[in-house]
Amino acid sequence: MFSQNGLSLDQAPPISVVFRFFALGALFGLLGGGLVFYYQSAIFDAASPAALTLTHTFTLGIMLSFMFAALFQMLPVIAGVKLTAPVSTANFLLYPFAAGVLLLLAAFNMPQQSWLFGAASLLLVPSLLWITLLMLSKLVRLRDHSSSSKGMLIALLALGIVLILAFYMTLSLTGYLEGSYYPEVRTAHYSMGLFGWIALLIISISFQVIEMFYVTPPYPKLVRRYLPLTLFGLLFVTTVAAFWLPQLWVLSHILTALLLVGYAVLTLRRLSQRKRPIADATVWFWRLGLSMLLLAMTTLVVYKLTGTALFGNLAEILYPAFALSIVFAMFYKIIPFLTWFHLNAQGYFAAPMMHEVIHPKTAMKHLYIHLTTVVTFLLALFFAPLLFISALLTILSFGWMLWQIVHAWRLYRHTQKTGEKFEMNIA
Amino acid sequence: MREIGIDTRALEHPEPLVQATKILQGLTEDSYLYMLHRKKPIPLLDLAGEQGFQVLSREDAQGDWHILIAKDPDIDLEALLRV
Numbered sequence: 208m209f210s211q212n213g214l215s216l217d218q219a220p221p222i223s224v225v226f227r228f229f230a231l232g233a234l235f236g237l238l239g240g241g242l243v244f245y246y247q248s249a250i251f252d253a254a255s256p257a258a259l260t261l262t263h264t265f266t267l268g269i270m271l272s273f274m275f276a277a278l279f280q281m282l283p284v285i286a287g288v289k290l291t292a293p294v295s296t297a298n299f300l301l302y303p304f305a306a307g308v309l310l311l312l313a314a315f316n317m318p319q320q321s322w323l324f325g326a327a328s329l330l331l332v333p334s335l336l337w338i339t340l341l342m343l344s345k346l347v348r349l350r351d352h353s354s355s356s357k358g359m360l361i362a363l364l365a366l367g368i369v370l371i372l373a374f375y376m377t378l379s380l381t382g383y384l385e386g387s388y389y390p391e392v393r394t395a396h397y398s399m400g401l402f403g404w405i406a407l408l409i410i411s412i413s414f415q416v417i418e419m420f421y422v423t424p425p426y427p428k429l430v431r432r433y434l435p436l437t438l439f440g441l442l443f444v445t446t447v448a449a450f451w452l453p454q455l456w457v458l459s460h461i462l463t464a465l466l467l468v469g470y471a472v473l474t475l476r477r478l479s480q481r482k483r484p485i486a487d488a489t490v491w492f493w494r495l496g497l498s499m500l501l502l503a504m505t506t507l508v509v510y511k512l513t514g515t516a517l518f519g520n521l522a523e524i525l526y527p528a529f530a531l532s533i534v535f536a537m538f539y540k541i542i543p544f545l546t547w548f549h550l551n552a553q554g555y556f557a558a559p560m561m562h563e564v565i566h567p568k569t570a571m572k573h574l575y576i577h578l579t580t581v582v583t584f585l586l587a588l589f590f591a592p593l594l595f596i597s598a599l600l601t602i603l604s605f606g607w608m609l610w611q612i613v614h615a616w617r618l619y620r621h622t623q624k625t626g627e628k629f630e631m632n633i634a
Numbered sequence: 635m636r637e638i639g640i641d642t643r644a645l646e647h648p649e650p651l652v653q654a655t656k657i658l659q660g661l662t663e664d665s666y667l668y669m670l671h672r673k674k675p676i677p678l679l680d681l682a683g684e685q686g687f688q689v690l691s692r693e694d695a696q697g698d699w700h701i702l703i704a705k706d707p708d709i710d711l712e713a714l715l716r717v
Binding site (some may be wrong): 283284415482544548551 | 644645646647648651652655672673676677680681684
């Protein structure tokens with residue numbers, strides 16, 4: 208459609224950057240499925256190497272990859288932040304990050320090889336801190352902030368804190384530090400990671416995309432302005448205060464849960480106020496994710512109040528189900544759009560339409576696979592052999608996702624090779 | 635000067651961008667796109683600016699965005715803006 212050169216690299220996120228982070232996340236997802244096969248019901252013991260390995264496969268390998276894919280795509284589009292040389296920037300992050308995650312997972316399973324923690328830290332902490340600071344510095348310098356860009360800034364700040372706390376822990380595990388504050392730091396690390404980073408980034412992006420993608424009324428100003436700050440403030444104050452008063456985390460987790468319940472209910476309400484009556488798979492992924500968040504936070508509060516392990520385990524399954532549902536919703540919006548957009552920008556007027564890149568029925572099938580996966584994990588708490596099916600479905604779910612990426616990439620390359628270009632003839 | 639107007643305020647993403655790019659393909663020297671949108675469409679503005687189009691975007695008091703895009707660099711888009 209447009210000039211032969213298409214968009215310059217600093218005008219839009221290169222398609223390969225977003226694709227490779229999504230692909231990396233999907234590959235870690237396949238690994239996650241394999242780990243469930245391997246560890247079986249040991250994953251339900253939160254202190255076991257099995258649970259630690261699977262948790263970090265999810266939070267680091269899967270979620271962080273997907274969230275960087277979303278950030279590389281969303282920062283220029285919804286915050287107007289341009290990352291210079293995004294391909295080399297992404298590569299500086301991608302390779303040390305992937306290697307670092309694999310080393311960390313190995314370290315959890317070979318605690319006697321403490322050097323593995325050190326090696327993982329050397330790869331993960333500098334690369335992740337560097338990209339976090341880079342994105343933060345761009346966001347800080349923005350003149351016109353939206354609630355989304357402000358929220359992203361706060362979420363990245365939380366990620367920075369998560370990384371510093373993680374560094375303390377790995378230094379303790381390698382013996383470089385005494386680790387006197389290890390239990391306090393550990394609680395702060397996972398609380399800030401799960402709620403300050405993952406939830407806050409999803410909330411910030413949703414302020415923009417729920418209204419934009421689904422034509423809903425905007426979130427109330429009060430929520431947009433104060434929810435991210437309140438959530439982060441609560442977690443930050445607790446992180447500091449809990450060094451003297453560790454029990455404070457119980458109250459903080461309950462308050463966090465209440466805030467997130469409020470957010471989930473409000474967003475579900477917004478989605479019910481859509482002007483368009485037809486709901487595609489991405490709307491259902493959002494609805495599923497928010498319902499999972501609602502249930503996860505409810506079970507978390509019950510666990511905190513009663514100490515019943517079953518509720519803790521339920522929250523541990525439901526919370527990743529929430530985060531993954533939202534990731535899948537974003538994935539099925541981003542990949543077809545990017546493929547179409549980049550081909551159009553390069554002048555291929557026969558570029559495939561978005562429904563030709565990923566058919567809506569394909570996304571709907573993934574929704575059923577994902578839902579069944581979550582249900583089997585929940586039932587496995589009562590009947591452990593079901594974990595075989597959960598593992599198989601996890602592999603199917605991420606394999607499905609990976610195939611969509613490969614398919615979209617092949618379509619993109621095929622159009623570039625064979626497609627006819629349109630001349631705009633602009634001076 | 636011929637106005638090609640589209641009101642995309644009730645359309646779900648990315649339909650506004652799809653419609654606007656289709657119009658830009660056929661835009662002539664004596665026509666311009668006048669688009670109404672709920673949000674500032676950064677990808678469209680980037681794309682049009684990159685291709686040498688003249689672009690003007692302005693938010694009105696209701697929070698809607700008025701986007702004007704012309705092929706002719708001499709068209710006074712400010713004069714055509716209804717904000």
